Amino acid sequence: MKARPRNGAITAAGSPDQLRDRALELGLTNAEFDLICEKLGRRPNELELAIFSLLWSEHCGYKHSRRLLRRFPRASSRLVFGPGENAGAVDVGGGFVAAFKIESHNHPSAIEPFQGAATGVGGILRDVLALGARPIAVLDSLRFGEPDSARSRYLLDGVVRGIAHYGNAVGVPTVGGEIYFDRAYEQNCLVNAMCVGIARREQLVRSAAAGPGNRVLLLGALTGRDGIGGASVLASADLDESDTDKRPSVQIGDPFEEKKLIECCLELVERRLLVALQDLGAAGLSSSAAEMAAKGGVGIDIEVRRVPLREPEMEPFEIMISESQERMLCVVEPARVDEVTAICARHEVRATIVGQVTTTGQLRVFDNGRLVGEIPARLLVDECPTYELRGERPPRSLYPPPRPRLDAPADLRQQLLTLLGSPNLCSRLPVYEQYDWLVGSRTVLRPGEADAAVLLVDPEHDSRRAVAVATDGNGWRVAADPYRGSVEAVLECAANLACVGATPLGLTNCLNFGNPERPWAAWQLEHAVQGLADACRALGIPVVGGNVSLYNESERGPILPSPIVGMLGLVEDAANAPRAGFAREGDAIVLVGP
Amino acid sequence: MRFAVVRFPGSCDDRDALLACSRFGDARLVEHYERDLGGADCVVIPGGFSYGDYLRAGALAGLSPVMAAVRAHADRGGPVLGICNGFQVLCEAGLLPGALLPNAGLRFVCREVEIEVASTRSAFTACLGQGERLRIPVKHQSGRYWAPSQVLDELERSERVVFRYAPGHNPNGSERDIAGIANERGNVVGLMPHPEHAVDPLLGSADGARLFQCVARLAVAA
Amino acid sequence: MKVRVLIRPKRGLLDPQGQAVERALPALGFEGFRNVRVGRLVELETEHPERVPELCERLLANTLIEDYEILEER
Amino acid sequence: MKVRVLIRPKRGLLDPQGQAVERALPALGFEGFRNVRVGRLVELETEHPERVPELCERLLANTLIEDYEILEER
Ligand SMILES: Nc1ncnc2c1ncn2[C@@H]1O[C@H](COP(=O)(O)OP(=O)(O)O)[C@@H](O)[C@H]1O
Numbered sequence: 001m002k003a004r005p006r007n008g009a010i011t012a013a014g015s016p017d018q019l020r021d022r023a024l025e026l027g028l029t030n031a032e033f034d035l036i037c038e039k040l041g042r043r044p045n046e047l048e049l050a051i052f053s054l055l056w057s058e059h060c061g062y063k064h065s066r067r068l069l070r071r072f073p074r075a076s077s078r079l080v081f082g083p084g085e086n087a088g089a090v091d092v093g094g095g096f097v098a099a100f101k102i103e104s105h106n107h108p109s110a111i112e113p114f115q116g117a118a119t120g121v122g123g124i125l126r127d128v129l130a131l132g133a134r135p136i137a138v139l140d141s142l143r144f145g146e147p148d149s150a151r152s153r154y155l156l157d158g159v160v161r162g163i164a165h166y167g168n169a170v171g172v173p174t175v176g177g178e179i180y181f182d183r184a185y186e187q188n189c190l191v192n193a194m195c196v197g198i199a200r201r202e203q204l205v206r207s208a209a210a211g212p213g214n215r216v217l218l219l220g221a222l223t224g225r226d227g228i229g230g231a232s233v234l235a236s237a238d239l240d241e242s243d244t245d246k247r248p249s250v251q252i253g254d255p256f257e258e259k260k261l262i263e264c265c266l267e268l269v270e271r272r273l274l275v276a277l278q279d280l281g282a283a284g285l286s287s288s289a290a291e292m293a294a295k296g297g298v299g300i301d302i303e304v305r306r307v308p309l310r311e312p313e314m315e316p317f318e319i320m321i322s323e324s325q326e327r328m329l330c331v332v333e334p335a336r337v338d339e340v341t342a343i344c345a346r347h348e349v350r351a352t353i354v355g356q357v358t359t360t361g362q363l364r365v366f367d368n369g370r371l372v373g374e375i376p377a378r379l380l381v382d383e384c385p386t387y388e389l390r391g392e393r394p395p396r397s398l399y400p401p402p403r404p405r406l407d408a409p410a411d412l413r414q415q416l417l418t419l420l421g422s423p424n425l426c427s428r429l430p431v432y433e434q435y436d437w438l439v440g441s442r443t444v445l446r447p448g449e450a451d452a453a454v455l456l457v458d459p460e461h462d463s464r465r466a467v468a469v470a471t472d473g474n475g476w477r478v479a480a481d482p483y484r485g486s487v488e489a490v491l492e493c494a495a496n497l498a499c500v501g502a503t504p505l506g507l508t509n510c511l512n513f514g515n516p517e518r519p520w521a522a523w524q525l526e527h528a529v530q531g532l533a534d535a536c537r538a539l540g541i542p543v544v545g546g547n548v549s550l551y552n553e554s555e556r557g558p559i560l561p562s563p564i565v566g567m568l569g570l571v572e573d574a575a576n577a578p579r580a581g582f583a584r585e586g587d588a589i590v591l592v593g594p
Numbered sequence: 595m596r597f598a599v600v601r602f603p604g605s606c607d608d609r610d611a612l613l614a615c616s617r618f619g620d621a622r623l624v625e626h627y628e629r630d631l632g633g634a635d636c637v638v639i640p641g642g643f644s645y646g647d648y649l650r651a652g653a654l655a656g657l658s659p660v661m662a663a664v665r666a667h668a669d670r671g672g673p674v675l676g677i678c679n680g681f682q683v684l685c686e687a688g689l690l691p692g693a694l695l696p697n698a699g700l701r702f703v704c705r706e707v708e709i710e711v712a713s714t715r716s717a718f719t720a721c722l723g724q725g726e727r728l729r730i731p732v733k734h735q736s737g738r739y740w741a742p743s744q745v746l747d748e749l750e751r752s753e754r755v756v757f758r759y760a761p762g763h764n765p766n767g768s769e770r771d772i773a774g775i776a777n778e779r780g781n782v783v784g785l786m787p788h789p790e791h792a793v794d795p796l797l798g799s800a801d802g803a804r805l806f807q808c809v810a811r812l813a814v815a816a
Numbered sequence: 817m818k819v820r821v822l823i824r825p826k827r828g829l830l831d832p833q834g835q836a837v838e839r840a841l842p843a844l845g846f847e848g849f850r851n852v853r854v855g856r857l858v859e860l861e862t863e864h865p866e867r868v869p870e871l872c873e874r875l876l877a878n879t880l881i882e883d884y885e886i887l888e889e890r
Numbered sequence: 891m892k893v894r895v896l897i898r899p900k901r902g903l904l905d906p907q908g909q910a911v912e913r914a915l916p917a918l919g920f921e922g923f924r925n926v927r928v929g930r931l932v933e934l935e936t937e938h939p940e941r942v943p944e945l946c947e948r949l950l951a952n953t954l955i956e957d958y959e960i961l962e963e964r
Binding site for chain 1: 603604605606607609610613614625641642643645646647648701702703704705731733735788790791794796797798
């Protein structure tokens with residue numbers, strides 16, 4: 001793989017105007033296109049433009065939220081990895097680290113609930129795996145329209161089956177989450193999945209590439225035309241009835257491939273064969289390679305013709321931005337490559353050298369040895385333009401009032417039964433019975449048993465050290481007052497942990513909001529972030545990472561502003577973790593609190 | 595007692611089974627491509643989704659090289675326990691009669707159920723009481739035991755129905771509430787519930803430990 | 817050569833999937849559909865069509881519970 | 891009238907089952923089988939064969955990700 005001279009190889013197609021039109025079609029603004037030309041010192045070609053359009057999209061580039069996220073506290077003696085790595089991580093003692101992150105798969109799930117939710121679980125598992133941690137738990141936070149609508153029931157059914165299909169088959173227990181129903185989510189459901197992983201502290205790997213001359217290996221599934229343009233289209237377009245146009249972007253999850261990938265990567269990590277590891281998510285190979293290079297301050301060359309394909313004759317740009325699932329990218333020293341490929345073969349996982357680390361600082365793409373794209377990695381990853389939000393408090397409520405659940409004062413018994421039977425309060429057993437909540441031999445407190453799940457850190461050595469996890473979020477409270485509603489979400493989550501005797505160690509969050517270019521949505525977002533940040537400071541816990549999902553709107557209006565928080569805490573002795581529920585007749589009932 | 599836990603690509607409860615077995619003896623993993631069980635006394639085929647359960651649960655795993663070694667071990671009278679996916683593999687491989695069909699409810703079911711020891715004529719129940727109840731979790735998508743009715747009659751007549759779901763506990767529509775069966779010699783047992791997930795009261799129940807204790811005790815006696 | 821294998825649950829065996837489809841039909845406005853059975857379709861290409869029956873017997877179908885039928889195509 | 895509907899994953903989309911089966915076959919002693927696709931088969935009886943395409947679109951196939959083909963029989 002030798003670089004030919006740059007000039008001549010990379011030529012922009014068409015006239016300057018045509019190229020600009022193309023950039024706009026891909027979702028970039030005029031100013032962004034100008035910035036690209038200025039920073040490159042030339043016009044980009046089409047492949048480069050495709051890569052820019054994805055890495056500088058809201059989904060990958062956090063254009064509208066990056067500045068806000070700086071408000072989150074990070075200080076903690078327990079913090080091991082904060083935002084910036086694939087998942088956050090905190091020290092849970094005994095030589096172990098817990099990695100965790102929550103992520104949304106809202107739009108794909110609204111189009112194809114089963115596969116959308118399944119691939120959502122697959123994606124978040126790989127984020128945690130990328131740290132070298134074994135995924136030990138999944139939680140799902142879901143929002144749908146009212147269950148009396150056929151569409152909501154269809155989405156609920158598909159999403160739950162999709163999560164079960166994927167989570168059960170990869171052997172990671174699904175131990176918690178929440179479900180709320182409200183008309184505001186009718187068209188745009190929310191599917192947020194959180195994953196928790198455990199690693200020995202010394203075993204963590206980073207995603208920063210290092211060591212020029214080291215090989216870059218692609219592990220896992222074949223690359224097909226999955227989600228070409230999907231990151232920009234699926235993740236940031238308003239949804240409407242004509243979802244059919246986005247059909248080709250549906251991705252199919254393969255939990256079997258993921259299971260093999262997990263076991264394979266964990267063995268590679270355990271044997272210390274990897275210099276760096278990274279999952280392939282939105283924008284596929286482009287974003288993974290660019291991030292690994294930018295974080296390591298090095299360059300990466302990719303030869304697209306080495307990438308094993310599912311469909312013949314894919315274009316270089318398609319190979320670079322394909323979002324095919326169940327793939328990981330790693331950096332390996334040349335002398336270790338044979339050992340790595342032998343282990344992969346044993347796990348029946350494909351491993352292919354697709355490139356190498358360089359000193360150039362550039363992400364370079366080769367097509368059969370011909371240079372077809374060259375962009376500074378930093379420019380793609382760290383220099384995406386960011387925008388100040390212009391928030392404005394809406395003059396009156398944006399949402400129709402919630403449907404009343406209780407009639408005028410009837411007898412108390414009847415009211416209680418109505419409440420207990422209402423969709424937002426009734427038992428979730430029909431959902432969590434579809435999830436394997438016990439694989440892994442760690443689940444001390446399971447769904448339905450307490451307000452938070454409790455999982456052993458190291459079941460193999462019979463220690464009773466455990467982590468507790470829960471997710472929370474209440475769209476109506478946040479709609480009524482974004483700041484206080486968000487504070488309450490954090491406090492409720494902390495209270496959930498307290499109920500199982502856990503000390504909170506860190507928080508992850510997913511910001512599900514409407515279009516941030518609308519002043520009222522910007523206002524909601526700003527105040528919600530401030531609320532989350534202040535509440536975490538008050539509790540003394542860091543925000544270790546998260547995800548942002550904006551543009552959650554349909555013709556019928558925006559969703560309720562829905563920050564979802566996931567919190568992880570430490571339980572020193574799992575045997576002391578109390579369960580919820582009255583245990584014995586005759587016990588006293590005490591109400592604690594102000 | 596030396597246990598071998600067989601692992602296929604896609605097995606999920608292999609580490610759990612290993613952990614459970616190691617409470618009652620030495621335990622090690624044997625991979626699907628191995629042709630030798632390393633002198634194990636007892637083979638455990640764990641749960642999970644071998645080969646993704648693609649095509650039919652247990653179908654692809656049933657043909658893998660290690661199964662020849664398992665068959666030879668079973669032919670010698672060595673104890674074999676197939677749990678959940680392991681039960682499906684044993685049926686697909688012809689080591690046990692019948693088949694496991696998709697649950698009548700068409701959904702994956704994960705819950706704790708009660709089962710009854712229906713026969714003590716097996717390597718894993720010989721030390722249990724007839725009719726004794728155990729609390730053990732199930733978790734599966736295809737756990738509905740089915741065999742032609744003559745085969746079911748014959749299984750019952752020869753006391754090869756080893757476990758039944760207690761009344762009201764059948765989670766999948768299994769014929770005659772069957773939760774587990776044995777081969778003619780009683781050394782090969784398959785069941786849908788997960789005894790390896792019931793060996794520690796901290797994690798719910800310790801009733802499943804009885805099966806492992808039983809087979810380990812028989813080995814000492816032999 | 818292209819081969820298609822159609823695999824279906826044996827007559828007499830409960831087919832909950834087929835039943836679920838059959839029960840859902842009237843509510844969607846489809847009257848007069850009976851005996852719905854849901855099975856599997858396997859398509860493959862091979863130069864050894866003579867080995868397909870063996871493949872069916874040993875792997876693609878479980879003949880205790882399923883019938884199969886092989887359709888060859890050019 | 892008996893109708894059979896063959897439903898298979900759309901070309902271009904990942905077919906995890908087909909791939910897993912294809913990759914497993916050689917080790918199980920079956921060489922020379924390519925392009926394995928695994929789909930579903932639905933059989934039914936009806937007096938309204940003209941409504942079957944609509945039935946496929948609305949219920950039997952997920953046309954986002956699956957193609958279908960209708961075979962009629964006497
Ligand atoms: N709401 C948030 N709070 C804190 N950190 C966030 C939030 N959203 C995103 N981040 C952080 O920004 C980084 C980039 O996120 P993302 O692009 O989702 O990562 P990945 O590509 O690994 O999925 C991650 O480290 C993530 O933790």
